[in-house]
Amino acid sequence: MKAVIQRVLKASVTIGGQKVANINSGILVLLGIVSDDSQEDIKWLSNKISNLRIFSDNDGVMNTSLLQTQGDAIVVSQFTLHASTKKGNRPSYIHAAKPDLAIPLYEAFVQQLEIDLSKKVQTGQFGADMKVEMLNDGPVTIIIDTKDKA
Structure with missing residues (x-):
């Protein structure tokens, strides 16, 4: 799994003109899934995101987590995070998991993040044409790949 985590002052997802x-x-989490991702990856990534110290403490130092600030989260599926651009100029998405595998993993990740944060996590809609709007705070953008957790 690959996640792009953006600290935001606000974020929203709109599908077909309807804000969902x-x-x-x-935080806004863009989540890409590959075919060999597992429950272990879900638990590790959710824990890492929940406890990632990217929010300012009273001294203005990034030393506080989303869990501590009780901030909100939106998770958006984004298979393009696994694009390969090695050949030519048209990205290949061969490494991205197919929907029959990716959807259950995406849903399981959202559920695990809700457990870790003890609150509802908002989402986009898997496979939909989404318009994602956000105001990045900082800007703070972190990329985490579960393949690099060792």
Whole structure:
């Protein structure tokens, strides 16, 4: 799994002109899944994101986690995170998991993040044409790949 985590002042997801997710202070997670991702990856990544110290403490130092700030989260599926651009100029998405595998893993990740944060996590809709809007705070953008956790 690969995640792009953005600290936001606000974020929203719109599908077909209808706003389906909307948060203020928190994080926007763009999540890409490959075929060999597992429950272990889900648990590890959710824990890492929940406890990632990317919010300012009282001294203005990034030393506080989303869990501590009780901020909100939106998770959006994004298979393009696994694009290969080695050949030519048209990206290949051969490494991205197919929907029959990716959807259950995506849903399991959202459920695990809700458990870790003890709150509802908002989402986009898997496979939909989504318009994602956000105001990045900082800017702070972190990329985490579960293949690099060792």
